[in-house]
Amino acid sequence: MTATISGDTLSGGFTEAPMQSARAFREILEVLARPGLIRTVTGAAPPAPLSIAAGVALLTLTDPTTPLHLAGAADCQPVRDWVAFHIGAPLVAAEEADFALGTWDALQPVARFRIGQPDYPDRSATLIVELDRLTNHGPALSGPGIALSTWLSLPETAAFRANRALFPLGYDCLFTCGDRLAGLPRSTRVENI
Amino acid sequence: MYVAVKGGERAIDNAHAWLAEERRGDPAVPELTIAQIRGQMTLAVNRVMAEGSLYDPDLAALAIKQARGDLIEAIFLIRAYRTTLPRLAGSNPVDTGAMTVDRRISATFKDLPGGQVLGSTFDYTHRLLDFALMAEGSEVPSGASAPATPGPMPHVTSFLNRDGLIETAPPSDTTPPDLTREPLELPADRSLRLQAITRGDEGFILSMAYSTQRGYGRTHAFVGELRIGTVAVEVDIPELGFAVEIGEVELTECETVNQFKGSRTEPPQFTRGYGLVFGQSERKSIAMSLVDRSLRWKELGEDFTGAPAQDEEFVLYHCDNIQATGFLEHIKLPHYVDFQAELELVRRLRAEAQAMQEAAE
Amino acid sequence: MTDQAYNFAYLDEQTKRMIRRAILKGIAVPGYQVPFASREMPMPYGWGTGGVQVTAACLVPEDLLKVIDQGADDTTNAVSIRKFFQRTAGVATTEATAEATVIQTRHRIPEVPLTEGQILVYQVPIPEPLRFLEPRETETRKMHELEEYGLMHVKLYEDIARHGEIATSYAYPVKVEGRYVMDPSPIPKFDNPKLGQSPAIQLFGAGREQRIYALPPYSDVVSLDFDDHPFQASKAPHDCDLCGAKDSYLDEVITDDAGGRMFVCSDTDFCAGRRAEGHVGRLGEPV
Numbered sequence A: 001m002t003a004t005i006s007g008d009t010l011s012g013g014f015t016e017a018p019m020q021s022a023r024a025f026r027e028i029l030e031v032l033a034r035p036g037l038i039r040t041v042t043g044a045a046p047p048a049p050l051s052i053a054a055g056v057a058l059l060t061l062t063d064p065t066t067p068l069h070l071a072g073a074a075d076c077q078p079v080r081d082w083v084a085f086h087i088g089a090p091l092v093a094a095e096e097a098d099f100a101l102g103t104w105d106a107l108q109p110v111a112r113f114r115i116g117q118p119d120y121p122d123r124s125a126t127l128i129v130e131l132d133r134l135t136n137h138g139p140a141l142s143g144p145g146i147a148l149s150t151w152l153s154l155p156e157t158a159a160f161r162a163n164r165a166l167f168p169l170g171y172d173c174l175f176t177c178g179d180r181l182a183g184l185p186r187s188t189r190v191e192n193i
Numbered sequence B: 001m002y003v004a005v006k007g008g009e010r011a012i013d014n015a016h017a018w019l020a021e022e023r024r025g026d027p028a029v030p031e032l033t034i035a036q037i038r039g040q041m042t043l044a045v046n047r048v049m050a051e052g053s054l055y056d057p058d059l060a061a062l063a064i065k066q067a068r069g070d071l072i073e074a075i076f077l078i079r080a081y082r083t084t085l086p087r088l089a090g091s092n093p094v095d096t097g098a099m100t101v102d103r104r105i106s107a108t109f110k111d112l113p114g115g116q117v118l119g120s121t122f123d124y125t126h127r128l129l130d131f132a133l134m135a136e137g138s139e140v141p142s143g144a145s146a147p148a149t150p151g152p153m154p155h156v157t158s159f160l161n162r163d164g165l166i167e168t169a170p171p172s173d174t175t176p177p178d179l180t181r182e183p184l185e186l187p188a189d190r191s192l193r194l195q196a197i198t199r200g201d202e203g204f205i206l207s208m209a210y211s212t213q214r215g216y217g218r219t220h221a222f223v224g225e226l227r228i229g230t231v232a233v234e235v236d237i238p239e240l241g242f243a244v245e246i247g248e249v250e251l252t253e254c255e256t257v258n259q260f261k262g263s264r265t266e267p268p269q270f271t272r273g274y275g276l277v278f279g280q281s282e283r284k285s286i287a288m289s290l291v292d293r294s295l296r297w298k299e300l301g302e303d304f305t306g307a308p309a310q311d312e313e314f315v316l317y318h319c320d321n322i323q324a325t326g327f328l329e330h331i332k333l334p335h336y337v338d339f340q341a342e343l344e345l346v347r348r349l350r351a352e353a354q355a356m357q358e359a360a361e
Numbered sequence C: 001m002t003d004q005a006y007n008f009a010y011l012d013e014q015t016k017r018m019i020r021r022a023i024l025k026g027i028a029v030p031g032y033q034v035p036f037a038s039r040e041m042p043m044p045y046g047w048g049t050g051g052v053q054v055t056a057a058c059l060v061p062e063d064l065l066k067v068i069d070q071g072a073d074d075t076t077n078a079v080s081i082r083k084f085f086q087r088t089a090g091v092a093t094t095e096a097t098a099e100a101t102v103i104q105t106r107h108r109i110p111e112v113p114l115t116e117g118q119i120l121v122y123q124v125p126i127p128e129p130l131r132f133l134e135p136r137e138t139e140t141r142k143m144h145e146l147e148e149y150g151l152m153h154v155k156l157y158e159d160i161a162r163h164g165e166i167a168t169s170y171a172y173p174v175k176v177e178g179r180y181v182m183d184p185s186p187i188p189k190f191d192n193p194k195l196g197q198s199p200a201i202q203l204f205g206a207g208r209e210q211r212i213y214a215l216p217p218y219s220d221v222v223s224l225d226f227d228d229h230p231f232q233a234s235k236a237p238h239d240c241d242l243c244g245a246k247d248s249y250l251d252e253v254i255t256d257d258a259g260g261r262m263f264v265c266s267d268t269d270f271c272a273g274r275r276a277e278g279h280v281g282r283l284g285e286p287v
Helices: A017-033 A052-061 A077-086 A158-165 B008-024 B034-040 B041-054 B057-066 B071-083 B156-162 B191-199 B202-213 B284-293 B312-318 B321-332 B337-360 C013-027 C048-057 C077-089 C135-144 C150-163 C187-194 C266-278
Strands: A068-070 A099-103 A116-119 A120-124 A126-130 A140-142 A172-177 A181-182 A189-193 B100-105 B221-237 B240-258 B270-276 C064-071 C103-104 C119-123 C174-176 C180-182 C201-206 C211-215 C221-223 C250-254 C259-263
Touching: A017 A052, A017 A158, A017 A172, A017 A181, A017 C013, A017 C048, A017 C201, A052 A099, A052 C013, A052 C221, A068 A077, A140 B100, A158 A189, A172 C013, A189 C077, B034 B041, B034 B057, B041 B057, B041 B071, B041 B202, B041 B270, B041 C048, B057 B071, B071 B321, B071 B337, B071 C187, B156 B221, B156 C250, B191 B270, B191 B312, B191 C103, B202 B321, B221 B284, B240 B284, B284 B312, B312 C135, B321 B337, C013 C048, C013 C174, C013 C201, C013 C211, C048 C077, C048 C103, C048 C201, C048 C211, C048 C250, C064 C077, C064 C266, C187 C221, C259 C266
Parallel strands: A068 A099, A099 A126, A126 A172, C064 C103, C103 C119, C119 C201
Antiparallel strands: A116 A120, A140 A189, A172 A181, B100 B221, B221 B240, B240 B270, C174 C180, C174 C221, C201 C211, C250 C259
16 A cells, blocks of 8 residues: 555554454444434544544445445545445445445435335335534334334434334434434334424 | 143253264264374265365365264255355366376277276176175275376367267357356256256266166267376466466266257257366266266257256256255144144035035935 | 453453344344354254353353253253353352352243343243244245234134133243244243333344344243133142242142152252242251
């Protein structure tokens, strides 16, 4: 490789991948299994504009076998270099992606992402959505993983209701904000309150 | 006072110690060396490499020693070890046309370019126990030797191909699916089927092939060519921009030429079955090519007759001896929870039946 | 101490990522069997390779792992799997259900209710609930796609017609979130009511069959039945002879060759806990 690689590219990955990715996965599993739950993760220092949590999610879940779509501001040279060095995921168009990363606006229209096939609903995209704000205020969530109901500061409701209507097809979302993350699988029912 | 069975841990440790003792056998008899197994049990080593999907004669020999000669157990050891190996690169396709052959025969032509090379074969031996082998240390007559035939050795099917008498098999640069990295999905394409069969159980593949010969999905196969020898394995090094030879492997390749009267979609011509197996694995590679040809009924527009060897789901889901032996033997594990549930069900059904009978009387 | 010759929890990182992705898709589509590229493990297929791979992908160094087979911590295969993770992941282990963070199980759900923060990993031999009605994977996949579960209802109804009741006593099929019919693994149907609305995450691994599926917490899980023949969880009509429990699943132990038998809790931790609290059954002794 050449000397043009900046220090930021080489740093910011997991320093102890087996343990760090194991701990990160458990948090990701918990938040996706319990929509509305917000957890903190550590271990990644990706280049701007990526959040720590988005970096952790990429390092934990993606690799050379998972096509990745970078949307909007996330699709910049420092992020591409960082992904190439630490992850090796091929960068692809939205329609081909297993994983996509960006702000909610940048990911629009979300209808382009893969929702799986009727016989293989698992072959669908996972969106890592960067949010400015991640709290338990907002639309009401119910469904698998939720005892009664809970709330989450989703960027909108219509798209998630449309996604739920496709069940068992649909994409799944992880929301990231700083070092915190939450999950919204396709199975969750979303209602404005 | 009843005390439930305990001490699983100690029982397991003791069983393992006993197993090690049994493996070693009589300490007065010299221990087998890996070199001896590798050098004198070569066909067993080859089978373990082929079905273990790992080309390493030393490790295969070690596995055979550790498994007390149980080849399926040895294959299992190799598979479990293979799982832990990182994948550093994918090799380029090997060129069997450039094989340095030790044996090469055709059943379809009396003579052919490159000649018939009989090689070391059991074929024309009389199967008489050689009691001389019981006395160790006897001299082995050395076979006559000739330099290996240099240069490429053309495939028999290419002669037929030139006349348009055999189906064409256009080369493809598509990366084949990898059975060891992706879950099996049906329908499977031919390269995936071949992967499954080449690591499938030799006995299973043999029986499937045999069944086609006896009429369960008959394919009228001739051994167009069988060749055994070594080929170079090359890997592209991106930094260098060219391929580098990283070693060589011994392979057995079989191409069958199958009579074919034509179908709804294909003209009358010969068709192909293909077998490629690690090491000197003649029986397996012939069987493989018969099963391969049989599974191709759909693409050749033939009828599905319900024969097991035509049924890719049946063949692919049941050819792996590691899956099969594990699931078969797991019924040794305790099932008393399920058995208890069944006991109660049977007791209840019997009681109800008896009550009904009494009521009727 | 972890065995340095192997990666944490045995599997390499790429394999764990692949399994983790499959688990997440399983969580997203409860009850749907996600295909995954199961690896050959150092224990045989059929002996928990699916559960072991799922556990390996979930474990963190801080976990407290419990492994049970037939409800018991000391059965040989449970001992073997527990040892494997002690050696390759260096995790602490426990027999106490309430303390464990990850529980790998074969054929039982513990008696003590599970809690949030716990993961229950099931070893699954045949993940396809329709398999014994239709042997072809290509066909059963289509049936799930079309939500075509009539064959299963016909089978259950034939049972009723012939036996007066549904003659399935374990691996009793359930419907998850009103969509997928799922095999709960060969747990006795006594355990079926614990599948639904559980605060814990439940993950199912079938190694040989290359499938992972999941029940998120608080999932809606219904055992298949008919209005005139509602599902009934059943057990031996006895109390535990050691701890006197009336509501636990029992193993029958033959005590002599003259028909003598006793019934004991299959969940050894539950039984020991009760005896420690002073409960004494018909043949038990105070501890």
